[in-house]
Amino acid sequence: MIANPESIPTYRSILITGCSSGIGLSAAHILRGRNWRVFATARRQDDIDRLSDLGFETFRLDYEDAGSIEATANEVLQRTDGALSAVFNNGAYAVPGALEDVPTEAMRSLFEANFIGWHDLTRRLVPAMRANRFGRIVQCSSVLGLVALKYRGAYTASKFALEGYSDTLRQELKGTGVHVSLIEPGPIDTRFTQNALANFDRWIGEDGLQASHHRKTYEKRRIRMEAGEPGPFKLQPEAVVKRLVHAVEAKRPKARYHVTIPTTFMAVARRVLPVSLLDWICIRAADGEE
Numbered sequence: 001m002i003a004n005p006e007s008i009p010t011y012r013s014i015l016i017t018g019c020s021s022g023i024g025l026s027a028a029h030i031l032r033g034r035n036w037r038v039f040a041t042a043r044r045q046d047d048i049d050r051l052s053d054l055g056f057e058t059f060r061l062d063y064e065d066a067g068s069i070e071a072t073a074n075e076v077l078q079r080t081d082g083a084l085s086a087v088f089n090n091g092a093y094a095v096p097g098a099l100e101d102v103p104t105e106a107m108r109s110l111f112e113a114n115f116i117g118w119h120d121l122t123r124r125l126v127p128a129m130r131a132n133r134f135g136r137i138v139q140c141s142s143v144l145g146l147v148a149l150k151y152r153g154a155y156t157a158s159k160f161a162l163e164g165y166s167d168t169l170r171q172e173l174k175g176t177g178v179h180v181s182l183i184e185p186g187p188i189d190t191r192f193t194q195n196a197l198a199n200f201d202r203w204i205g206e207d208g209l210q211a212s213h214h215r216k217t218y219e220k221r222r223i224r225m226e227a228g229e230p231g232p233f234k235l236q237p238e239a240v241v242k243r244l245v246h247a248v249e250a251k252r253p254k255a256r257y258h259v260t261i262p263t264t265f266m267a268v269a270r271r272v273l274p275v276s277l278l279d280w281i282c283i284r285a286a287d288g289e290e
Contacts, residue, residue: 018091
């Protein structure tokens with residue numbers, strides 16, 4: 001922790017989750033460089049220590065741990081005298097696999113991390129923002145909050161839920177001075193794929209692989225995922241942070257921010273294409289034939 005956090009101005013303050021790497025870490029660095037007071041969170045103690053060494057005010061926040069959410073929200077509101085400017089809900093994981101192969105407990109855990117925990121944190125911050133008549137709630141969604149791809153059903157379901165949640169919250173907060181924005185990235189160069197492979201091994205594993213109707217597909221997908229070759233449209237985390245900056249600093253933030261060409265294409269496609277054609281495109285994309 002920094003030596004004297006009370007000395008930092010609180011009028012531009014943001015709580016960012018999932019700051020161990022990728023989008024969250026990039027957001028923390030860039031916004032601090034723009035004179036924001038950044039509260040950076042992570043799940044693991046080694047990441048918390050590293051963020052603290054970098055000079056961030058940092059806390060342990062695990063979306064699957066309600067106690068950590070409550071403690072962080074309370075401490076951040078106390079340090080800002082109830083005047084937190086913004087929250088960036090970020091950090092989610094996938095359990096890849098056909099829905100019939102995803103254990104129910106895996107789905108529960110994923111929804112805690114990708115959706116329920118986000119709600120828990122957000123609702124603890126909204127009253128203070130409403131009282132101040134100012135606040136920015138920014139949600140990191142995905143192109144998979146717009147369209148579905150096979151073998152990504154658990155993650156897709158959580159992002160579809162987040163999209164509906166955020167649209168509803170935006171309507172409920174209209175006129176309060178609190179704005180809700182969704183950032184919808186396509187492929188971004190982070191640890192997401194490596195973490196997804198680890199979750200496949202944890203929840204489905206070798207026994208589930210051998211018993212699955214989709215075994216051959218999984219084996220082919222693992223080879224591609226382990227290779228980790230950057231796709232032609234993959235961008236760096238800074239591309240997401242650029243939209244985040246607009247969402248928290250612009251006088252009139254957008255409801256949605258598309259990041260990468262695939263997201264922009266899919267956003268248009270889902271509106272204008274018949275379902276059968278959109279399904280065909282999504283199936284080819286999921287099979288790596290795009």
